[in-house]
Amino acid sequence: MDYIIEMLNIRKEFPGIVANDDITLQIKKTEIHALLGENGAGKSTLMSVLFGLYRPEAGIIKLRGKEANITDPRTASNLGIGMVHQHFKLVEDFTVLQNIILGAETVKNGFLKMDEAKKKVIELSNRYNLYIDPDAKISDITVGMQQRVEILKMLYRDNEILIFDEPTAVLTPQEIDELMGIMKELSKEGKSLIFITHKLEEIKKVADRVTVLRRGKCIGTYNVKDVTKEFLSEKMVGRKVQFTIDKKALKPKETVFEVKNLSMKTKGSTRNTLNKISFKVRQGEIVCIAGIDGNGQSELVYALTGIQHFDEGQILVNGEDWTKKSIRYRNSNGLSHIPEDRHKYGLVLEYSMAYNLVLQTYFTDRFQKRGFLKRNSINEYAKTLIEKFDIRSGQGPLTTTRSMSGGNQQKVILAREIDKEPSIMIAVQPARGLDVGATEFIHKQLVEQRDSGKAVLLISLELEEVMNLSDRILVIYEGEIVGELDPKKITVQELGLYMAGSKRDEVKV
């Protein structure tokens, strides 16, 4: 009777891999139960089984002590299981209220009864301190409020078991604190929560118990009070993890990269996407541009790398004016760029790994002769990089890039960009979507670049990454640099205030 939900000895196989191997997850009533694991550990498969998206090969699911046969998501929903997805499932052009009732509308004679629904929503939002504006359009409200709408959607359906899939990924530190409060509130009110995450900090903050998955296997379930962060990370990764990265003392030398008053206009708006951005990056330092997604970071990178034109300002590299230089000129003269979206910009997925490794150098004499590609040189070159960066793949240089794992695809880009021996390396979200091990590898490589005297510009949304890697932090808010901070002297909370736009300095360069 103790457990509201029990998943006993679940086994789910996909051809060639066991995604869930004899996993047992038992959730007590009104607890917050964290599900911890790296990418590919089997968390989402397990939740898909709970939701009826997959049928397990073995094992049973019990709900309130009774065996339940969950065949599809609708059944799961009827049984009171709800989920907040990492990427919200909201209709942008609908109001908050319309989104909440979508799929569970109260109807009378074929007409919607919005008044009743609105009353219920407002009541719920007051009861759980979930502040929302029921008549606002989704496209006009903040990410934090969108998440509250998602939570209300579950509450509106009287769900008892609430699953949160990596809910903090899109939030500022302040919003995260708020969410933690809401989660505690919900459990106090009698709901049971499953909290999927790989952030140990958050588990320590809110969860009662935690189940750790690693590579499809259940490593164990622990009381959060009784274990340390280090213990959990070791269980998750299977070895000791370094939380802080060893960096040599900062020894910045000459300025390599300088941006002066860069502005980019927005089409059809008087407000600029980027407004008078100025900064410098010196040799041997990592400068990080931190900010919440959508504050002009992408446009800034496009401007710096030549992908998009900007209206005013100047870019200087080693004193040379790059403002009007072509993408190819920049690529061949000391700029490395690890793009935000590796599938869109970084790689031609249909090409072999070797072809992707020469994406910016195929036209040099090393790889072509009179317009014909030198396959042998390309493959030889690829082999040396594969060895140097330990890129794993099925068929070596000839592997189709699409068939490689995300971590290895990112290594291909990293190898290509580092091997160019750049004077300035622009890395945008370099660890996006990668697991702890791969992230650690990428971070190490960036720090190595810095230590060897390269200038590194990091653009990141991950606070942990920002705090760990950077020597200087520039905060971008609505297309402007609103603060220059020293990671050693500032707290995450303070950084969050800058990112949210509630604090700003006059930045002088």
Next chain:
Amino acid sequence: MKNNTSLSEFFDNFRRKKGTANFISSLIAIGIGLVIGIVILLVSNPAESFAGFFTMLVGGFNDGTRSLGNVFYFATPIIMTGLAVGFAFKTGLFNIGASGQFIVGAYVAVLVGVKLPVLGGFQWVVGILAAMIAGAIWGAIPGILKAFLNVHEVISSIMMNYIGMFLVNYLIKQTVLNVYTNRSLPVAATANIPKMGLTTIFPGSSINGGFLVAVLFVVLIYIVLEKTTFGYELKACGYNRYAAKYAGINETRSIVLSMAIAGMLAGIGGALFYLSGAGVYIEVVDVLAAQGFTGISVALLGMSSPIGILFSGIFIAWLQIGGFYMQRYSFVPEFIQIITAIIIYSSAASLIIRNYLEMKKLKKDEKRNQSGITETVIDSLRNNKGGKS
């Protein structure tokens, strides 16, 4: 582990190869098309259906070397238009305008063939060269519109088909009209492409050196796409224009050149067909050249690969010849168009099936890789540490 290349692994690799998958899915499509074809035959004329079906399959063997030679003769223009569609498609462009490019090339070739007998033995070469230029211009226009004004090439190339057709009709009336037959005048004997000894192999057929020209371009296009930096750039733009831009490839130039080359190929097709010396003339009718659209079928069935296009062009020509001989059993030759259409439909369907299978395989591979990656990264880190300390 690396040296363990067992037999099963060999077959596994064979199965995984993209070319193999393409080939197999084309074969499946042909199979499905033929089965449905036999059903239609049964419905329309049960008594003669199997005899008719057999005739179609026998295709080029119906009348010995004559019909066999004619298969290659029929295949020549549709291989060229197939290349025109397939080449553009490889570079991410959908060239529906092969019909217009074909007819524009044909007209210019005929014009040279009628008006310039002074060129003597070079007349046919000049005719082909002129057709190349005309086709290239006709193809480049939608390319320029796309590159500079972002006009979708499907729309503009379809419109160019009609402009091409009406323009050629008008120009024939102005320049090379045979008023009695309402079609173009016959070209000079020196404008006909030499037989290059092919008629001695296939006596009685209309085969000529044009087929060899088509094969030459198949090989050329293959080399350009697979071996050159130019092909590397074009394909990069086709697969992922964003990554191409990131790599500093000039996309505007790629689009224009790709469409111009595609148009050039179709234009050559027009020259090869109307300079074949087989007694064909450009009819002054308001109908788009069918070869342009057959080219789309050829490219689809050949999966846009030059070598695949060569064979699918010959295959469709084979069926066309078969359809010609099916008239013996009172089937109309249009019947072949139905069968071809079904084959194309099912090849599109098998493409979907193949993609589905590939996706499934990919997911499997990804899972496999992902489960392995943590370990591999850890290993590598350990090695790194060991190396440094």
